[in-house]
Amino acid sequence: MYKDLKQFVSQFADLGQAEWEAVMPLIETRELRKNDYFVREGEVARYISFTQSGYLRVFYNHDGDEITRDISPLHTFVTALPSFVSQTPSYEIIQAITDCELFVIYHDNLEFLYDSYSNWQRVGRRVMEEMFVQTQSRIYAFITQPAEVRYKEMMKQFPDIFQHVPLQYIASYLGITSQSLSRLRRSVQFDG
Amino acid sequence: MYKDLKQFVSQFADLGQAEWEAVMPLIETRELRKNDYFVREGEVARYISFTQSGYLRVFYNHDGDEITRDISPLHTFVTALPSFVSQTPSYEIIQAITDCELFVIYHDNLEFLYDSYSNWQRVGRRVMEEMFVQTQSRIYAFITQPAEVRYKEMMKQFPDIFQHVPLQYIASYLGITSQSLSRLRRSVQFDG
C-alpha cells in the first residue's frame, strides 16, 4: 500500500517509521469517474492529491476557451495550488480525464503534518522546488522552441498520455490551437 | 537592519526572536558592481541572495542568444535554483544589471537553518509555493496574451525596471526579440 507514494516522497527526504505512521491516518482514498471534477471553479481546493492511477487535467477558462495548465503524470501531487495554499476560491478547475484513483490529504491536515514533522515540511519544500524548476523549463521551452519541437518533446517524455488525453487538451497545454496541432501533426507524420 | 528582509519573510511565517538570532550570523553582505557576476556558467550556486538594492538578471545562453529567465524585483530572493537545490554546476548565469547590495546565505547554512528551525523550513516552503504560482501566471500570459499585452502588463507591474534594465533583456524576458519589442513599443506609443 502507498508503494508509489512512498517511492515518490523518498526522492526528497528519508522518512522514518514515525513520519509514515503520522501520515497514514490522514490519507483518504478517492475514486473519480472520467469527467468527474476534483476541483470546481469558484470552489476552495481543500485537498491535495497523489495520483495513484488515471489522469487529471488542471485548466482554467479564458474568454470561453479552456487553457490546460497541467496534465498530471502518474504518481505526482496535484492540486489547484493558488487556491490550496491560500484557501481561497479557485479559478483553476481539475477534472478527471480517465477514471482515477487518488490519495488525498486535506489542507489542514497537511499543515498539521508540516508543523509536527520537520521532515514532512522538508518534503513539501523540496516538492515545490522541483515543481518550480520544472515550470521554469516549460517557460524556457515556450521562449526557445517552436510548437513542433515542444510537441515532439512531449511525445518523447509522456508517450502514454496521447492514448488517454484528447488532443485539444494537449494543444492548449502546448499553447496552440487544436487546428495548429493538427497541422503540425500532419507535417511531423510526413517528414519525421 | 534587515528591515526589508524581515518584512518580506514575515509574509510567510511569524518568526520569533530565536529564529532571527539564528539567522543573523549566517547572513553575509555582498556588494556587486554593475556587470559583476553573482553566478557564472558552470559554477555551483553556493548561496541564495536577498536583493537589498539594485537589479540582478538571471539568464542562460541558448544558441548564442541570452534568454532572460528573471529580472529580480527589489527585496526578493534570487538564486540559480536548479543549481542551488542540487549543488551542481549552473547553466543559469546571474549578473548585476546595476550596482547591488545583497544579503547572502550559503546553501549549507540554509539547510542547517531549515533543519534546526521548523519555522524557517516553513518559510522556504511558502516562498517556493509563491514562486511556483507566479511562474504559472507567466506561462498563462505566454499562452493567452500576445507580446504587446505582456509588455504593457510588465510596464504596469514594474514601471521602475525600465529605467534600469536594457530593453534587450526585457525583450527576452517577454519571449521576443529586441526588434519585435522595438516595433511593439512604437505602435503602443501611437495608439496608446
Next chain:
DNA sequence: GACTTTTTTTAACATTTGGTAAAAAATGAA
C-alpha cells in the same frame, strides 16, 4: 444500428513574430 454530439482535420486567409541587414542613437573609453 441510427442518430446526435463531440473531436479532429482541412483549407484559405490574416496576424504576429522572427530573421537579416543596416541605420540611428546611446554609451563607454581614451
Next chain:
DNA sequence: TTCATTTTTTACCAAATGTTAAAAAAAGTC
C-alpha cells in the same frame, strides 16, 4: 571631445501560428 562599441530602431521579407468555416472522423446515446 573623439572614437569605438553597444544598444535600439527601422525596414523588408519569411515563417509560425491564429481565425473562421466547414468537412470528416470518432465517440456517446437511445
